[in-house]
Amino acid sequence: SKSRSRGHIVMLPFMAHGHLIPFLALARRIRRHAPFAAVTLAATPLNLRYLRSTMCPDDDDSGIRLRELPFRSSDHGLPPDSENTENLPYSQIATLFHSSLALAAPVERLISDITAEEGRPPLCVIADVFFGWSVDVARRLGTKSIAFTTGGAYGSLAYASIWLNLPHRSTDAEEFSVPGFPERCRFHRSQLHRYIREADGSDQWSKFFQIQIKLSLAADGWLCNSVEEIEPLGFDLLRKHLKLPVWAIGPLVPPHMLQKSSPVSPNSTLKSLQKHAGKALGLSIEKCLDFLNSHGQNSVLYISFGSQNTMSPSQMMQLAIGLESSGKPFLWVIRPPLGFDIKGEFRPEWLPPGFEDRVTGSKQGLLVRNWAPQLDILSHGSTGAFLSHCGWNSTMESLSQGVPIVGWPMAAEQAYNAKMMVDEMGVCVELTRGVESRIEAEAVKQVIEMVTEEEGKGREMKKRAHAVMEQMREAVKEGCEDGEQGSSVKAMDEFVRTILGDSTNGALSFPQ
Ligand code: UDP
Helix, strand or coil: CHHHHHCEEEEECCCCHHHHHHHHHHHHHHHHHCCCCEEEEEECHHHHHHHHHHCCCCCHHHHEEEEECCCCHHHHCCCCCCCCHHHCCHHHHHHHHHHHHHHHHHHHHHHHHHHHHHCCCCCEEEEECCCCHHHHHHHHCCCEEEEEECCCHHHHHHHHHHHHHCHHHHCCCCEECCCCCCCCCCEEHHHCCHHHHCCCCCCHHHHHHHHHHHHHCCCCEEEECCCCCCCHHHHHHHHHHHCCCEEECCCCCCHHHHCCCCCCCHHHHHHHHHHHCCHHHHHHHHHHHHHHHCCCCCCEEEEECCCCCCCCHHHHHHHHHHHHHHCCCEEEEECCCCCCCCCCCCCHHHCCCCHHHHHHHCCCEEEEECCCCHHHHHCCCCEEEEEECCCHHHHHHHHCCCCCEEECCCCCCHHHHHHHHHHHHCCEEECCCCCCCCCCHHHHHHHHHHHHCCCHHHHHHHHHHHHHHHHHHHHCCCCCCCCCCCHHHHHHHHHHHHHHCCCCCCHHHCCC
């Protein structure tokens, strides 16, 4: 029957915005490469609602099915409706990680249901690397398990190796080497988040990551949201370490952002976004685009720390003073500092007296509360640099537009991403690290002057970022009569052939 021949792919994103976004993008990419297969994205109720709100059921997303995994945060000692890292203080995030183990039973039911309905198990389960438990579930139910890392190759390997080996514990020195990396890539204690720095293998964080990462190392293959050509060292090391197929299928940014002809007209983006986002976001898009339109090419510093990070009150004050004294235009996605409700009201006393009135009055700056249309900002010609926490999605989005980065890594593998971008790519300069560091307004001013200057290091970074952008655009080329297929397109085809099994001849042998 028709349903027997279609095949099914089950996808399991971790409960964080920075994971849901690339998972949905991957689901869309898979639908394009394997239109014969059904794709089911499964998530807990709140995360499912978020996915649904960003999908366009009328067109591209019609083939993506959503399935709810029952989950009650209060059963796990979490506050009500806390199913996503974004709604939690850092102290409770380890609890959220552990609570995700409870998803194994409903995932098992989901796979069994699909198997019963279609007369055979799904082609594979693509699960977040943090869901190592799913490797066992998949194997038991006769399907392949693929781990998807929403990070880059270098950053994911560093993250895995540091959790598994805790290398900083065997030395008192500030610098140490990390298993899997050559001696020249030494890491520094300040690149470790407090939870890793203090981990000893018996704490809640180690207990989760050491077990789940180890399980994911036994998957049938890894998908990675990155591009072979932009981090050759990372992929070389990752493959040596994993001894599994690794498919570099990124960057998972919306296809229109990777087209040769520069940015789509702001108007069409605005319309499509307003169609799918609330009015509040629509208004902030208009405000952002007006601001960017009023400034020159490559002149604006965009500042954002992703979906869940903020800085300390004193860091916020110094950043504001430095920005204003630089005299350069900036667009800052701002939220309450550490120690306050990150989703709460913003208080003017967190900034220098009269700051917002002055910078908005003079049109030097725009403050956007909490959330901004990042893709529209990065693809706008006026955006010249990005002060970023170096989350991997932000990194891919920025580099895909040729925008160099001022790094201020906060958590997770962000400091390793920054290190790779500084040491290997040359597209980044670090301002500081973490929430405990002291930063001076003068240092902020200097770094802004450096990245916006027409000559010297700033210009070099811009050139490198542009070269990385070109590599990314090449990688997603579909290929035509005289053009070669890009590496990410090839990798995706190889992945699809692998999950179909060696006996078939790829996509063509499957009826639509
Ligand atoms: N994002 C956004 N507007 C914001 C902040 C974040 O659209 O104001 C999006 C951003 O484009 C990216 C994601 O949220 O796709 C953040 O992912 P990232 O990996 O950079 O950081 P995380 O949130 O995981 O720390």
